[in-house]
Structure formats: structure tokens, C-alpha cells
Amino acid sequence: MAILQIRQAIRDAMKEEMLRDERVFLMGEEVGHYNGAYKASEGLLEQFGARRVIDTPIVETGFAGVGIGAAMCGLRPIIEFMTFNFSAVAFDQILNNAAKIRHMTHGQFGVPIVFRGPNAAAHMLGSTHSQAFEPFYAHIPGLKVVAVATPYDAKGLLKSAIRDDNPVVFLEAELMYSVKGEVPDEEYTIPIGKADIKREGKHVTLITWGQAVPISLKTAELAAKEGIEVEVIDLRTLRPLDTDAILASVMKTNRAVVLFHGWPYGGVGCEVIARIQELAFDHLDAPVLRECYEDVPFPYAENLEHLCLPTPEKGLAAVKKVLYKR
Amino acid sequence: MTASTATSEAAATTTAEHAAAEIAAQFKGQSKDDTLRDYLAMLRIRRFEESAARAYTRGKISGFLHLYIGQEAIAVATKQAIAAHDRVVSAYRTHGFALALGSDIKACAAELFGKAAGLVGGMGGSMHFFDKAHQLWGGYAIVGNHIPVATGHAFASKYTGDGAVTLVFMGDGAVGIGPVHEGMTLAGVWKLPIVFVVENNQYSMGTPLKRSVPVEDITARAAGYGFHSDRFHVTSVHETRARIAAAVDRARADNQPSLLELITYRFRGHSMSDPAKYRQKEEVDTWRLQDPLERTLLALQQLHGLDEATLEQHDAKIIAEVDAAYEFAEATPQPPPEARFENILVGE
Numbered sequence: 001m002a003i004l005q006i007r008q009a010i011r012d013a014m015k016e017e018m019l020r021d022e023r024v025f026l027m028g029e030e031v032g033h034y035n036g037a038y039k040a041s042e043g044l045l046e047q048f049g050a051r052r053v054i055d056t057p058i059v060e061t062g063f064a065g066v067g068i069g070a071a072m073c074g075l076r077p078i079i080e081f082m083t084f085n086f087s088a089v090a091f092d093q094i095l096n097n098a099a100k101i102r103h104m105t106h107g108q109f110g111v112p113i114v115f116r117g118p119n120a121a122a123h124m125l126g127s128t129h130s131q132a133f134e135p136f137y138a139h140i141p142g143l144k145v146v147a148v149a150t151p152y153d154a155k156g157l158l159k160s161a162i163r164d165d166n167p168v169v170f171l172e173a174e175l176m177y178s179v180k181g182e183v184p185d186e187e188y189t190i191p192i193g194k195a196d197i198k199r200e201g202k203h204v205t206l207i208t209w210g211q212a213v214p215i216s217l218k219t220a221e222l223a224a225k226e227g228i229e230v231e232v233i234d235l236r237t238l239r240p241l242d243t244d245a246i247l248a249s250v251m252k253t254n255r256a257v258v259l260f261h262g263w264p265y266g267g268v269g270c271e272v273i274a275r276i277q278e279l280a281f282d283h284l285d286a287p288v289l290r291e292c293y294e295d296v297p298f299p300y301a302e303n304l305e306h307l308c309l310p311t312p313e314k315g316l317a318a319v320k321k322v323l324y325k326r
Numbered sequence: 327m328t329a330s331t332a333t334s335e336a337a338a339t340t341t342a343e344h345a346a347a348e349i350a351a352q353f354k355g356q357s358k359d360d361t362l363r364d365y366l367a368m369l370r371i372r373r374f375e376e377s378a379a380r381a382y383t384r385g386k387i388s389g390f391l392h393l394y395i396g397q398e399a400i401a402v403a404t405k406q407a408i409a410a411h412d413r414v415v416s417a418y419r420t421h422g423f424a425l426a427l428g429s430d431i432k433a434c435a436a437e438l439f440g441k442a443a444g445l446v447g448g449m450g451g452s453m454h455f456f457d458k459a460h461q462l463w464g465g466y467a468i469v470g471n472h473i474p475v476a477t478g479h480a481f482a483s484k485y486t487g488d489g490a491v492t493l494v495f496m497g498d499g500a501v502g503i504g505p506v507h508e509g510m511t512l513a514g515v516w517k518l519p520i521v522f523v524v525e526n527n528q529y530s531m532g533t534p535l536k537r538s539v540p541v542e543d544i545t546a547r548a549a550g551y552g553f554h555s556d557r558f559h560v561t562s563v564h565e566t567r568a569r570i571a572a573a574v575d576r577a578r579a580d581n582q583p584s585l586l587e588l589i590t591y592r593f594r595g596h597s598m599s600d601p602a603k604y605r606q607k608e609e610v611d612t613w614r615l616q617d618p619l620e621r622t623l624l625a626l627q628q629l630h631g632l633d634e635a636t637l638e639q640h641d642a643k644i645i646a647e648v649d650a651a652y653e654f655a656e657a658t659p660q661p662p663p664e665a666r667f668e669n670i671l672v673g674e
Contacts, residue, residue: 059512
């Protein structure tokens, strides 16, 4: 088994799928000659040529739409956003075209496409470059939304996303591209829509995804020192949501915290909590809490930014609160 | 007779003679069969649209309904200019394209009524006509957002070498919005087999062209994208066909994108809720003289001697077909309740 960085796992997933299927291509800003702003496409131009690894000008609406139009013709585009912050200017293409074309054409056309790139806050990038986009995309019927936190998950889920006949929003994290982990040498995929228990525990369920997974695991470590066993559930897919996995754990622990990168208001955390209270109300021994961004635009200043972010210490405080511990 | 009436009568005669000569020159070399074919194709769209307007007034059609009356020649010419595997992408004034491209007229009417037998199963209505089997690839109603998508179709053609040309239509009101610029930029950078067609019907909803574009010649923009361009008044099917066909040929043979501006006029408001109070009767009357349907009718009468009775017979046949389509639309069932869960995701 190889030890890979997440960026290498993503690159290998794209490479293998491009070798497997001539219809797959990669398009985006700096994906070719520059080898990717975060080097997730390193070597792909050299291997596959400019026909299939396509540099674009800075036109997110343009190339998102081109990907959609190509997918309608039967191709399987991977569209890279240099960051998901820039997907905001392509939002209409994703909302009104990618997500709806199968529906509004009554199934005459499909849009098998992957939109991928780093999401959420990195470090001191200011308010316009520090946003988590999963609430926007998970809100939309017709899309699937995936968020990954390990090389193993990144590769297996990206390969599934590329093979999926539906549009998939695939969220990575800028600060996690160098995270290392074991990746099998042999071919594998991970089904979209399945959560993963990253750590077992019996006292509190910690539901998380993406960049917040390592924070949640550290939270669990801190809690363990105080004799609290936290179960960490990595959702991995935010739409469709693995409700069964959430409920199974909550019914065991009777307590839950949702820890994520993103604003609290109207986010995926709210959806998780809504389902828990609707389907497991009688199993709860405490209100379900969120630990996430503060409800403010992100400041640049290091000290202020740090105050806005979820941390293992804040996670621990929330865990203790649902246990009514001081 | 006074001197002045004599003068004005002479002027009127001269004008009528002039108009007749103009028609004769324009339709010179066109056979009677071809001219009649074009006339009936346009008339069929117009009758369909008039029936749509009536059905809307009767409350049978809801939502937004944008009629193609005045612009029919463009759809008819497009059908004649393209090959069987080319793609036509349009915005939300699309009924004319569907009919010209060969979509089932009953399915078109049923879609307006929101019925299961509609072109897209009652999911789209007037603004989202799609008919892949007849080369109609939309059907888009967020202004300009189909331009990058159509550019993607052309990208796919170049990627796969399928030899198809994509023709994408937009209104003059679309040319200011961002996706149009981005799609055209990519088509220019990558030299894609695509024809961008602005159907300039003079109004962006209620705003006249001169208040919505900085330079009234929209094709002035072509140079910035490295496109060929062409700009003309649409007054007949055959001339429109020839000039669209030239652009299609450039796209197919050399991957040379084009920007065409087709100057036309819609005789109805922007949509059924628009009484078009922003324009004067004189303006509408002036444009009537340019109406390709009227001019083709004159050509048939003046050059080919078609009599009223023959024309009436043709019209009656079209009206019967259109009426049957709208009767079907009214009688055919709504989609079943479970249809609302279909085609959202596949493989679930």
C-alpha cells in the first residue's frame, strides 16, 4: 500500500479515469502548463496532451458552462475551480443548468460532470477567499455533493464521481492537499452517499466532513484524555446524506455535535440536526450542538481569523456541554 | 381633381410600383414551389403562435409565453441551412424553432398546457422546449446562460470530431450579460464550430436597443473574439438561409466561429403580459412592410399568380392542423403525481 498526499490521490484518480475512459477530460485555470494551482494535476498535460488537459482563461461561467454543454454531448468533464470561492461566479451554470437539465428536458439530456477544487477557509485569505460552499450546493436537488478528508477517500470517491451519471460537486481543502495516508495499489472506488466512522466511541457522536475531520479527530483525542469516548462520523457525502449512519450512532450515544467548516446559518449542519430531531428525538439526552465558523465574514488578521474557526478545544467544549460536564 | 391629390396619387402609385419591383427583385430566381414552401412554413408557426395567444387569454396556458410572431423566417431558414446532425440552441422564444425543426406540433401545444404528452413531459412549459431527436437543444430562460453551454456542445464536436455545427440564438437583450462574453471568448480562443446568432428584434423586453447597447451594430464585437460576422435585415427565408449557411460552412469546414446579427421585429409584446405600450403604431406599421411572411405572400401573388382561393385552402389546412394540436393539448392528461420525482438524479 502506497502512502500518498491527497493531491496525489486526486491526480491518480483523474489519471486512472482518463486512461480508462477517453471521454474524461480536465478543464480549468492553470490545470495544464502550470500543473495545477495546488499541483493536483501535476504531469497530466504531459501524459494526456492539450486535447484532454485544457487550460482556460479566467472565465468560470464560461468553462463551467462549456463543461455542462460537453457533458450533454456524452463527454465526462472534470471542471477544476482554482478555489470554490470562484464557483460563485459560475453559480448560475451549476444551479440552473448542471442541476436541472436532466429534469427540464424530461431525461433527454444528462450532465455527467464533476466540479472539483479546494473549499472553505485556508489561512489568512480574507473574506472573499475563505468560504465554505457546501450549503449552497447541497441545497440543490439534482446535484451530489462530496467532501473528502483523506487520500483514500479522495481517490475512491473522485473515481466514483467521475463515473457518476449525475453532476457531482467535489470539495477538497487547500490546507489538506499535503495530508498523507495509505492508498491501495489496486483499483477501488468508494460509493457516493456513504459516511465513514473515522473513530468509534460510545458517549458522544461527532458528525463532521472535509476540513473539519482532522479537527474532530483531535477533539476526540482531547476528550479521550478526560475519559469521554467520542464517535467521529465523516459524512464524506453531503448530498445525498447518509441518514442511517447518523441515526445509528446517535441512537447509540444519545448525544451529538456537528463540527464543520462553514457558517452556522442555514447550513448543512442545520440539515443534519433537523434529521436527528425528526427521526431520533426520543433518543436524545441533550440538544444537538454545532461547532463551526462564527457568523461573520472572515477577517484577514491572524488573531481574528483564528477566533472565527472551529478548533479541537471548541469541539471539546461542545462535547462536554452535550454531556452536561464542566 | 386638385393638383395636390393628383400628386399624392402619383406618389402612391410610384410607391406601390417601387414595392412591387422590390419584391420582384428580391424573389427573382426563387421557384414557385420553394416560395410557397417557405410561406407555408412561416404561416404554420404564426398560426401556432396566434393559437397560443388565444389559449393564454382563455387561461389554458400559464407562466411566461413569448411569441415568435414576426421572426418566423429565421427558424425556417435555420432548418434549411443545417445538416441532420447539427444542433440548434435557443433561448425562451423557441416555439418557432421546434416547429421548423420538425417537432411534433401536438407535443409542442401539449407542453404549453403542462401536459404529460408535452415535448418535455410538462416539466418545462413554453420556455424550455427541448427535442433532441429533432436537433433542438434548448430551451433556456436565464438570459445568456445557454451561450457557454452551446459553446460546450461545439467543444464536444471538436473533441470527438463528430462534424456537427452548433447554432446558438439569443436576443439583442442578451448581449450585455457576462456568460455571452465568456462563451464567445472560449469559442474564439479554441476556434470551435459554432455560429452565434443575435435575433435583434429591437427590444430587450421594453427597452429599445439604443438604450441597452453602447454601439448599435452588435457585430462590431466580433473582431474582439476573432469571429467572422454578418449583419442584415431578415426579409425573406431564402436570403436568411444563404447567409446562415455561409456561417455554418465556415464553422464546419474551418472551425471558424461567426457572429450574425439578424435584424427582425416581434409584432407582439415581449411576453403575453406585455401590451407593448412603449412603441407607436407607425413604428409597427413600418416594420410590417419588412415582415418576411407578408413579403413572401406578395411574391406568391405578384410573381406566381397565386389566387385568394388557393391561399385560403392552404391556410385552412394549417389552421386545421394547429386546431387539432390545441384540441389534443386540452384533452390529453396532466402528468401523474409521481412524475415530479423523475429525472432529478439517475441511478438512484
